[in-house]
Amino acid sequence: MPPGAATTTVSRRVPLQAAVTLVVVVCVGCLARRHWSVIAAGADRLAVADRGWLLVAAVATAATWGCSALAQQGAVARPLPAGRLMAVQFAASAANHVLPAGLGAGAVNLRFLTRCGLPVARSATALGVKATAGAVSRCFLIAVFASACPGVLRLPHVSPTVVAVTVGVVVAAVALLSGPLRRALRAVLADVRAVHEVPARTAALWGGSVAFPSLHAAVVVAVAQALELPLPPAQVALAYLAASSAAVLLPTPGGIGSLDAALILALTLVGAQGGAAASAVLGYRLLTMWLPLLPGLVTLGVLVRRRVL
Template sequence: MTAPPTAPATSNAVGRRVSWQTGVSILVMVCAVYLARRHWPVIESGAARLAVADRGWLLVATAATAATWVCSALAQQGAVARPLPARRLVAVQFAASAANHLLPAGLGAGAVNLRFLTRCGLPVGRSATALAVKATAGTVVRGFLIAVLALACPGVIHPPHVPAVAVAVAVAVVGVGVVLLKGPLRRALRAVLADVRAVHELPARAAALWGGSLAFASLHAAVVIAVTQALDLPLPPAQVALAYLAASSAAVLLPTPGGLGALDAALALALTLAGAPGSAAASAVLGYRLLTVWLPLLPGLLALGVLIRRRVV
C-alpha cells in the first residue's frame, strides 16, 4: 500500500497561512485609512496651528519623537537576555506604537511585541514576562521622574483629595483580587522576578532596560516641551515635563486606545493649571498628538502590514 501524498496537504497549509497573513495585512491597512479619515479634522486643525509655529523647535520635537522608538527597542532588548535583531526590533516598536492606537490599554503594542519575541524563538511565557519587566521598569522610571520634578517644581502638582471610604474600598477590592488569584499571581510574580534577576546578572542588559526606559519617558516629555517652545507658551520646561508625566500617568486609569481622549484632556488640564492659556494648551496637545500619533499612524500601520507579510510578527 502506497503512502498518501503529502505535497497537496503541505501546499494547502501554506496557502491558508499566506491567505491569513494577506487578510490581516488588508485589515490593518483598512483600519489605517478609516482612522485617518475619521480623525482628519483633528489632523487638519493641528497642522494649521503648527504651521505658524517655530520650525526649529518642531524639528527638535520630530527628532525626539523618532528617538522614542529607538529607546523603546533598547528597553525591550534590555528585558531579554538573548540578543534580538536590532533593525527589526526598532521597526517592530514603530509598528507597535501605531497598533497601540487600535486597542485599549496598550494591548496593541503588547500583542505586536509578544508576537515578535515568539518569532525570535522565545517561549510565550518568557515573552510575556519580558513585556512585564519592560512595563515595570517604565512605571518605576516614570514615578522617579515625577518625584524628582515635583521636588524641583513645588506647588505644580495638587493631588486630589480622596475620601477615606474610597481608599478603603479600593484596598478591599485589591485584597479580594489577590486572595482569589493568589496562585496565578504568585506564579506570574515569580516568573517576572526570575527574569528581572536574569537581566540584572548582565550589566549591559540592565543598562539597556533602565537607560532605554528613562530615555523613552524623557523624550516624550521633550516632545511636549519642544512643542510648547514652538508655540511660545510661557511655561518653564521642568513644569511642562512634570505636567506631561503626571497627565500621562493619570490617563492610564482610563484605558482608551493610545490614551486618546484621556491623555489629551489630562495634558490640556495640566498645562492650564501650570499657567498656560487654555487655547495655547489645546494647541500644544494637538501638536504633541500630531507628531506622536497622527503623522506616524498610517506609516506605522503600513509597516505593521509589511512585518506581518514577512512573518517578522
C-alpha cells in the same frame, strides 16, 4: 512534513495575514477620518510655529522608538535582532492607536518575541518586566520634576472609604488568585534576576525605560517652545508626565481623548491659555501619532508579510 503540505500551510497563512492587515488598515482609516478636523487644526497651527523647535520635537519623537527597542531588549536575556526589533517598535506604535491600553503594542511585541524563539510564557513575562520598569521610571521622573517645581503638582484628596475599599479589593484578589499569582510572580522574579545578572541588559532596560517618557516630555516641551508658550520647560514636562499617567485610568486607543483632555487641563493648570494649550497638544499628537501612523502601518504590513510577526 511533505512539501505539498508545507505549501498548503503557507498559502493558508498568507490570506490570513492579508486579512489582518486589511482590518488594521480599515480601523486606522476610520480613526483618521473621525478625527480629521483635529489633524487639520494641528497642521494649521504648526505651519506658523518655529521650525527649529519643531525639528527638535521630530528628532525626539524618532528617538522614542529606539528607546522602546532598547528597553525591550533589556527585558530579555537573549540578544534580539536589532534591526527587526527597531522596526517592530515602530509598527507597534501604529498598532497601539487601534486597540486600547497598549494592547496593540503588546500583541505586536508578544508575536515578535515568540517568532524569535521565546516561549509564550517567557515572552509575556518579558513584556511585564518592561511595563513594570516603565511604570517605575515614570514615577521616578514625576518625583524629580515635582521636586524641581514645588507647588505645581497637587495630589487629589482621597477619602478613607475609597482607600479601605481599594485595599479590600486587592486583598480579596490576592486571596482568590494566590496560587496562580505566586506562580506568575515567581516567573517574573526569575526573569528579573536573569536580566539583572547581565549589566548590559540592566542598563538597556532602565536606560530605555527612563528615556522613553523623558523624550515624549521633550516633544511636548519643544512644541510648546515652537508655539511660544510662556511656561518653564520643567513645568511642561511635569504636566505631560502627570497627564499621561492619569490618562491610563481611562484606556482608549493611543490615549485619544483621555490623554488630550488631561494634557490640555494640565497645561492650563500650570499657566497656559486654553487655546495655546490645545495647540500644543495638537502639535504633539500630530508628531507622535498622526504623521507616523501611515508609515507605521506600512511597516506593520511588511513585517507581517515577511513573517517577522
